[in-house]
Amino acid sequence: MGPLALHADEAKGYYTFPKLEGEIAPRMMFNGEERLIWSLNNYLGLANHPEVRKADADATAAYGLAYPMGARMMSGNSTNHELLEEELSKFVQKEDTMLLNFGYQGVLSIIDAVVDRHDVIVYDAESHACIIDGVRLHQGKRFVYAHNDMENLEKQLGRATKLAEKTGGAILVITEGVFGMSGNQGDLKGVIELKKKYNFRLLVDDAHGFGTLGKTGAGAGEEQGVQQDIDLYFSTFAKSMASIGAFVSGDKKIIEYLRYNTRSQIFAKSVPMPLVIGALKRLELLQTQPEIKANLWKVVDALQGGLRKEGFNIGTTKSCVTPVILNGTVEEALHLIHDLRENYGIFCSIVVYPVVPKGIIMLRLIPTAAHSLDDVEMTIKAFGAIKEKLANGEYQKNEVADLSLG
Numbered sequence: 001m002g003p004l005a006l007h008a009d010e011a012k013g014y015y016t017f018p019k020l021e022g023e024i025a026p027r028m029m030f031n032g033e034e035r036l037i038w039s040l041n042n043y044l045g046l047a048n049h050p051e052v053r054k055a056d057a058d059a060t061a062a063y064g065l066a067y068p069m070g071a072r073m074m075s076g077n078s079t080n081h082e083l084l085e086e087e088l089s090k091f092v093q094k095e096d097t098m099l100l101n102f103g104y105q106g107v108l109s110i111i112d113a114v115v116d117r118h119d120v121i122v123y124d125a126e127s128h129a130c131i132i133d134g135v136r137l138h139q140g141k142r143f144v145y146a147h148n149d150m151e152n153l154e155k156q157l158g159r160a161t162k163l164a165e166k167t168g169g170a171i172l173v174i175t176e177g178v179f180g181m182s183g184n185q186g187d188l189k190g191v192i193e194l195k196k197k198y199n200f201r202l203l204v205d206d207a208h209g210f211g212t213l214g215k216t217g218a219g220a221g222e223e224q225g226v227q228q229d230i231d232l233y234f235s236t237f238a239k240s241m242a243s244i245g246a247f248v249s250g251d252k253k254i255i256e257y258l259r260y261n262t263r264s265q266i267f268a269k270s271v272p273m274p275l276v277i278g279a280l281k282r283l284e285l286l287q288t289q290p291e292i293k294a295n296l297w298k299v300v301d302a303l304q305g306g307l308r309k310e311g312f313n314i315g316t317t318k319s320c321v322t323p324v325i326l327n328g329t330v331e332e333a334l335h336l337i338h339d340l341r342e343n344y345g346i347f348c349s350i351v352v353y354p355v356v357p358k359g360i361i362m363l364r365l366i367p368t369a370a371h372s373l374d375d376v377e378m379t380i381k382a383f384g385a386i387k388e389k390l391a392n393g394e395y396q397k398n399e400v401a402d403l404s405l406g
């Protein structure tokens with residue numbers, strides 16, 4: 001049993017499965033009190049944007065949630081699904097795009113579709129669960145490389161190449177545009193540089209980069225100037241797009257192949273029409289209102305700059321994801337989070353062992369375009385106070401924090 005599960009009864013509803021109520025915004029209700037929220041991947045603040053809300057509501061009134069019925073290939077297609085694919089292709093600078101009903105299943109199933117037992121997968125050690133689980137389905141060999149370590153990747157590519165020569169298979173490299181815990185950007189440039197020496201295809205999961213990075217918001221590939229060299233570009237609608245669904249883009253030939261071979265799409269219902277129309281509206285806003293992304297980065301820069309200035313360790317983030325790394329036990333982490341929520345009115349996510357090493361407490365902040373510079377200031381002040389209390393041993397209590405749920 002993991003440390004949080006040990007306290008499952010006391011923790012449920014507070015540390016785990018909390019309920020954030022009210023409109024999706026920087027300030028929401030938690031346990032009947034207003035809190036400043038830093039844990040939603042609503043990067044561009046679109047979840048509650050009036051034009052988005054109207055597009056979602058109008059499309060739901062017009063179509064209901066059922067339409068179209070069936071899997072895309074059978075009876076679940078529409079002109080709007082195809083239009084969204086065309087618009088996404090243009091936006092991420094790829095020939096073709098396939099919509100996916102969920103990102104997690106999508107990635108898993110793309111990996112499953114593009115390799116067979118003769119092929120070799122080489123993937124980053126800190127990959128998201130959807131990549132890990134996709135790799136698990138693979139019946140051939142796989143090699144993991146140390147996170148973002150290009151020397152180690154080259155070594156694994158050498159091994160993979162030898163093996164692929166024997167089996168007659170090919171090599172698929174998988175990494176992320178932005179790693180959701182550390183905020184590190186995947187070294188896409190470095191990976192692509194290795195294409196000069198090794199023969200492989202590259203799949204990038206850019207869940208956190210799409211909409212937040214690059215000149216136009218097309219993501220980490222655009223930011224690093226290598227978008228054209230990514231063979232399969234994936235992102236979800238669950239973050240910047242503030243919705244449900246996902247997509248994968250690439251050359252026409254491979255996307256057409258995926259349309260007929262991605263089991264999570266062939267054997268499951270297609271994305272409902274209101275989500276498709278809602279995604280078209282969101283994509284339009286991404287393109288026509290660049291000030292939204294500019295606002296996001298104002299908040300990100302203020303938050304990350306302010307935390308660094310106050311001496312906080314925020315790791316090596318190169319994205320909006322803002323980890324704050326402290327030293328302490330799981331028990332201390334629980335008391336600290338309780339104090340932060342109850343006495344400073346701040347709600348953020350907490351990551352403890354086994355996700356991070358023993359003795360590390362990681363608080364994870366997700367700034368959005370909807371936050372203000374006052375929110376940033378209030379947070380940096382509060383973090384200063386809790387850091388001091390942690391250093392003074394004030395969170396070293398044996399019992400789980402009094403949750404004051406009543």
Ligand SMILES: Cc1ncc(COP(=O)(O)O)c(C=O)c1O
Nearest residue numbers: 102103104128130180207236238
């Ligand atoms: C890196 C990454 N890939 C994939 C997913 C899964 O996407 P979805 O929520 O659409 O299933 C997530 C989380 O949303 C993610 O962070």
